[in-house]
Amino acid sequence: MRKRSFGNTVIAGVTVVALCTGAWLLRSGAETHAPPQPSAAQAHAGRVSGVDTRRAAAPALPPSPPDRVRIPAIGVDAPLMGLALTRSGSLDVPPAGRKNLAGWYEAGTTPGETGTAIVAGHVDNAEGPAVFYDLGALRKGSAIEVDRRDGSVALFTVDAVEVYDAKDFPDEKVYGAANRPELRVITCGGGYSRSTGYRGNVVVFAHLTGGR
Template sequence: MSAQPPVVQSQTASAPRSLGRALLWPAAAVALGFLLVFNSFGTSTDAKPPSRPVVSAPTVVQTPSAKAEEKGLALPPAEPKRLKIAEIAVDAPFTGLSLEESGQLEAPPANNSNLVGWYQEGVTPGEPGTSIIAGHVDTKTGPAVFMQLSELKRGSKVDISRKDGSVATFVVDSVEAFSKADFPNKRVYDHTPDPQVRLITCAGEYDKKAQDYTENLVVFAHLQAVKRP
């Protein structure tokens, strides 16, 4: 699969930073080996984008599935209900995201700055495999839920409360920024044998002409602990 993202027209022409070129899902993708391009609504066309994120680690550390099974960490499917990241004061509910006819993954509603979305036809957080979670870095009204996502580092904790009453705690392996022109789709989205999540938002400079950020920020994390009801 090519890492070069296709050009997709803006979903809402009137929005200064449209999410029309947000999350792209090619029809030929297998499991979670797909292309994702995430863009966000901004405060205004004159607003300055957030500063370039710092890469905290060069590679992703994966937890072998056997170890996860031995520790009883892998969970059955259950919808995520709330995302909490104490380190950056995130406490947000989830909304399910589906594919549009165009092949794009719906973006979280732009009128709610404290909301994250997850691909509801894929792996739920805590199941073996890669669960995809997306959030805005900003909206037309100001900073949004993932504005400080770049401040996470290796060892940071991410808690996800699930519909079955369990809480899955993930530990961050790396926080990395990738150019949208050279996005590592296979590395980010391929299925993993153990439970992992990817937290994704926009990063880099904001290109007013393209109405798009130049990069995506990706947080790689694996399941560390489970609190059962």
């Protein structure tokens, strides 16, 4: 398992495998319940007619832990818990039983400050869809809001939504340092197998465009 440096810590190449069991699909026995996946048009190289995804970055905010994430376009409004690394160096995940709970990598960048902040959550659990079930349906130009503990709200604009097989997960592209405030939101995706669960991850790339 490859490892990449991220800030002052190390994250393994396969970071969110625990998110990807596909418990609901396995229990229901039907892949028709599979969550939406991003189209090629939502990738970095694509274009969306009529949507300007080139909004200038806003000035960085001072560090402050996040408490809540909202993504209005897909109905996400969820509390955030701190996530650490497992012994293998992969990113830990929120408890599977709490389907409307997401997490952020608390040893890294806080959302809104300069650098790459990481938020992750389950796509489903044994009972059905979880917090980021519709993440693959998000489109460029969509808004992401993060409530911070200092009372401010960091406002991000989506730059791209991409899906990767676990074996080809681009560590540096997703977790690498940034010279502006950026955000990654991660869940499972990339197809589903009854024997192994989801084959990869959906990743949303966004940058800070405002605050209040």
